[in-house]
Amino acid sequence: MQSIFKPKFFSLLKAGYSKKQTQTDVLSGIVVGIVALPLAIAFAVASGVSPEKGIITAIIAGFIISLLGGSRVQIGGPTGAFIIIVYGIVEKYGLNGLMISTVMAGILLIVFGLLKLGNILKYFPHPLIVGFTSGIAVVIFSTQIKDALGLSIQNVPSEFIEKWQTYFTNINLYNGYAIIITLLSIFISIYFKKLTQKIPGSFVAILVLTTSVYFLKIPVSTIETFFGTIPNNISVQMPYFDWTEIKVLIAPALTIALLGGIESLLSAVVSDGMISGKHRSNTELIAQGIANIITPFFGGIPATGAIARTATNVKNGGRTPIAGMVHALTLLLIMLFLAPWAKLIPMSCLAGILIVVAYNMSEWRSFVSILKGSFFDIIILISTFLLTVLVDLTIAIEVGIVLSAILFMKRMSDIADKRIETFIDSDLIDDYSDLPKEVSIYEISGPLFFASAKTYSKIIEDIGLKSKIIIIRMRYVSFIDETGAHNLKNSILSLKQQNVKILLSGVNKEVCKSLTDYHLVELITKDHIFDQFDKAIEHAKLHLKK
Numbered sequence: 001m002q003s004i005f006k007p008k009f010f011s012l013l014k015a016g017y018s019k020k021q022t023q024t025d026v027l028s029g030i031v032v033g034i035v036a037l038p039l040a041i042a043f044a045v046a047s048g049v050s051p052e053k054g055i056i057t058a059i060i061a062g063f064i065i066s067l068l069g070g071s072r073v074q075i076g077g078p079t080g081a082f083i084i085i086v087y088g089i090v091e092k093y094g095l096n097g098l099m100i101s102t103v104m105a106g107i108l109l110i111v112f113g114l115l116k117l118g119n120i121l122k123y124f125p126h127p128l129i130v131g132f133t134s135g136i137a138v139v140i141f142s143t144q145i146k147d148a149l150g151l152s153i154q155n156v157p158s159e160f161i162e163k164w165q166t167y168f169t170n171i172n173l174y175n176g177y178a179i180i181i182t183l184l185s186i187f188i189s190i191y192f193k194k195l196t197q198k199i200p201g202s203f204v205a206i207l208v209l210t211t212s213v214y215f216l217k218i219p220v221s222t223i224e225t226f227f228g229t230i231p232n233n234i235s236v237q238m239p240y241f242d243w244t245e246i247k248v249l250i251a252p253a254l255t256i257a258l259l260g261g262i263e264s265l266l267s268a269v270v271s272d273g274m275i276s277g278k279h280r281s282n283t284e285l286i287a288q289g290i291a292n293i294i295t296p297f298f299g300g301i302p303a304t305g306a307i308a309r310t311a312t313n314v315k316n317g318g319r320t321p322i323a324g325m326v327h328a329l330t331l332l333l334i335m336l337f338l339a340p341w342a343k344l345i346p347m348s349c350l351a352g353i354l355i356v357v358a359y360n361m362s363e364w365r366s367f368v369s370i371l372k373g374s375f376f377d378i379i380i381l382i383s384t385f386l387l388t389v390l391v392d393l394t395i396a397i398e399v400g401i402v403l404s405a406i407l408f409m410k411r412m413s414d415i416a417d418k419r420i421e422t423f424i425d426s427d428l429i430d431d432y433s434d435l436p437k438e439v440s441i442y443e444i445s446g447p448l449f450f451a452s453a454k455t456y457s458k459i460i461e462d463i464g465l466k467s468k469i470i471i472i473r474m475r476y477v478s479f480i481d482e483t484g485a486h487n488l489k490n491s492i493l494s495l496k497q498q499n500v501k502i503l504l505s506g507v508n509k510e511v512c513k514s515l516t517d518y519h520l521v522e523l524i525t526k527d528h529i530f531d532q533f534d535k536a537i538e539h540a541k542l543h544l545k546k
Helices: 008-015 019-046 051-068 080-114 126-143 145-149 160-169 176-194 201-216 223-227 243-248 250-275 281-298 307-315 321-342 347-361 364-371 375-390 393-425 453-464 482-497 509-517 520-524 533-545
Strands: 439-443 469-473 501-505
Touching: 008 051, 008 321, 019 051, 019 080, 019 201, 019 223, 019 307, 019 321, 019 347, 051 281, 051 321, 080 126, 080 243, 080 250, 080 281, 080 347, 080 393, 126 145, 126 160, 126 250, 126 347, 126 364, 126 375, 126 393, 145 160, 145 176, 145 347, 160 375, 176 201, 176 347, 201 347, 223 347, 243 250, 250 281, 250 307, 250 393, 307 321, 364 375, 375 393, 439 453, 439 533, 453 469, 453 482, 469 533, 482 501, 482 520, 501 533, 509 520
Parallel strands: 439 469, 469 501
Antiparallel strands: none
16 A cells, blocks of 8 residues: 555645745645636536635635645646536435545545556547547536526526527527627636736736726626625535435546546646656546545535646646645635625636636647548547546546547557468568478467457368468467467367367467466377477477378
8 A cells, every 4th residue: 555655745744845835835835726716616607506615615625636646847727527427416416426436536546556556547549638638628618607697597498409499599599798708808817817826817806806896886796796795614414325426426426536546647747847857647537536535514606626727826836736736725815805895796707717617628639630530539539538528527528438449449459450460471581491391480470469369270270271380480479368279279179170289489488377277288288389499390300201
């Protein structure tokens, strides 16, 4: 356990912190805390929960992830990727269902970490990640149209197509003031950074537009319209555990865990490149799991590593987990003393901020680039994207993973077939002019696994039946799986029935162990397995002389 779970904070604490770096981390943490405030509120509201839940998540989960995580600079909290998941769970199972599924997701993340699956999660195909990330961006954008246009619609359908039909049907209900505030919010969020990088544009947009709406008494919806006053305290909440409900929450919990794990590790990888560091992936997963188990009991929602806030931390000089913990403490102070004022924030202002967030996470350049690539990547990208937008993120991830695996198998099978054709058509690379005509040689040109096993075995059988002895060269065979062993065994049995002798050459230790495990050594016999091809040739010639 100790070798798997090694938080960066304690490793760095043991090495010692310099006073200068600590000061830089504190300042960076304060800046990131200010950046996180409008995003935490916006993500919560867009997810269908009250604003303080987003702030609480950034405080509790953000502190735990920095304290126990495997990255030096990771900033944790609510992210845009979870909006559609949280919204769907709340709509279907309520806040109690959200709490339980988040805790379950936390347990799964810890299990992932303990099983050392950190590296495996990082190998999800890029088209799959871009597909559901772009899909999430489109869904986030679509959820903000009501507030961006100030439409006075009571119930907006959750389905994508029905949602847009409702928007077009009620377009005449738009509020011109809300549209202006949305556009100003977008403009300030994007262009304020040209004046200074120290203060985030989204924070300035909230300050300026909230103040303007309040003093000019502009008739637009605010947070108070929907949620009332935002509490400035954190209390412990206990969920009601219904075992029948837990069964149906396994799927959304798995989605939260997978998406949280992927996003956290992607964020950690990106930040590694920015600071020339190296995170501990399994420790990071365990920390994310602990954070998601604890946070719901204080009223929080799912949390993960946030790429944008982590990058902001790095750019402001943050290099240790102290910055992340200070970011959480900064948000705590803001909540304690300024929360009551947050109720005045216009919903159209938050819509503008989230539209910018959606654009930034859309990865449209990567999307277009993949569309110019291979056919297999395009299938994965489009399938995941459409399922995310039109059906459900859970199904999108599940189908995306299965589809990626199937297409990977197809690719490997195609590669194996090409190798087989190459070796058949080459008339063998080496010179066997002195080889007796009763001896045939066939070389397996790669792993003997399920994608290629049937083809290899059929060719071995066809060649072997024309000979008295067949030498199967296995110098390029790196491994054999159960399907490969099964097919090879059937071919050997068929050849032995026709009194064809089988010799193996170039067998490495790992493959030899597999042959033993699958009982092929007993079938071929040890004295017919050789580590060098010359020895197999010599044995074949001696056998024919008998």
